[in-house]
Amino acid sequence: MIEVFRLIFPEIPMDIYENFHRTFSGGNQNTFNVCSKCGGACEHNKIGTLLPGEKEYMAKKMGISVSEFKLKYLDILKMDDGTLIHVLKLGELCPFLNEETEVCECRDFKPIICKIYPVVFTIESDKVSFIIDKWCQLSRKKVCRNYFESAIPLLSHLPIPIEWFRHVISYDDLNFDYDQLRESRKGKNQYAVFTMRELLNFQKDEVTSYEIETYGVKTNKLGMYDIKAASSGIDLCQEIEETTF
Numbered sequence: 167m168i169e170v171f172r173l174i175f176p177e178i179p180m181d182i183y184e185n186f187h188r189t190f191s192g193g194n195q196n197t198f199n200v201c202s203k204c205g206g207a208c209e210h211n212k213i214g215t216l217l218p219g220e221k222e223y224m225a226k227k228m229g230i231s232v233s234e235f236k237l238k239y240l241d242i243l244k245m246d247d248g249t250l251i252h253v254l255k256l257g258e259l260c261p262f263l264n265e266e267t268e269v270c271e272c273r274d275f276k277p278i279i280c281k282i283y284p285v286v287f288t289i290e291s292d293k294v295s296f297i298i299d300k301w302c303q304l305s306r307k308k309v310c311r312n313y314f315e316s317a318i319p320l321l322s323h324l325p326i327p328i329e330w331f332r333h334v335i336s337y338d339d340l341n342f343d344y345d346q347l348r349e350s351r352k353g354k355n356q357y358a359v360f361t362m363r364e365l366l367n368f369q370k371d372e373v374t375s376y377e378i379e380t381y382g383v384k385t386n387k388l389g390m391y392d393i394k395a396a397s398s399g400i401d402l403c404q405e406i407e408e409t410t411f
């Protein structure tokens with residue numbers, strides 16, 4: 167029998183999640199205005215990946231068990247090497263999106279990868295870089311770009327193994343057809359496992375592309391990042407003063 171090398175990532179401690187959410191609110195009036203006009207393109211095409219230990223953190227915030235949380239909100243992506251990555255349930259709408267109010271029902275403790283979008287990551291020469299995704303309309307507004315770039319130092323200090331980034335990068339910049347994904351769910355368990363091959367079958371062509379510059383911040387870390395609490399002196403929740411786009 168062939169041994170499968172499956173990575174199990176160490177959980178990020180809960181106080182690091184708490185600190186992140188306290189320091190970076192994830193939106194302000196400027197970003198809200200752009201997202202309202204966009205109509206939530208990322209909600210319909212992108213996959214919401216959870217960081218190691220994030221399901222435990224979110225379940226605790228909701229006062230439910232991790233088992234219940236997984237059943238209600240999560241699926242699993244099985245990478246080619248057998249590594250399992252937890253993602254928000256694959257389907258037309260995120261399980262946390264309230265369809266009537268259009269409000270995210272976990273907004274105070276939402277997955278960090280959701281919260282920081284349009285910040286995305288790349289790896290070159292074993293270095294992780296965080297950049298602004300030009301696919302998102304927020305990338306076209308300087309005031310919004312500045313706001314999200316302010317999250318990059320916080321992200322750089324999260325103790326995320328580079329192997330986790332490598333796996334997520336293999337699908338994170340792709341767009342998927344959620345209708346087809348919903349169809350493919352038939353016959354699967356409520357807490358379903360999707361292989362990468364299945365997932366890649368449901369790719370959509372690029373929906374829209376915007377010609378703008380990207381901004382990168384290189385990290386020099388190989389393997390595990392050092393665990394460091396973010397600076398408590400920075401108030402990233404404050405609104406950007408520039409109000410015109």
Ligand code: SF4
Binds near residue numbers: 202204208209301303
């Ligand atoms: S984050 Fe970007 S893609 Fe998502 S709703 Fe806002 S503008 Fe649209």
Ligand code: SF4
Binds near residue numbers: 209254269272
């Ligand atoms: S968790 Fe919230 S922010 Fe993230 S996709 Fe779902 S509704 Fe949107």
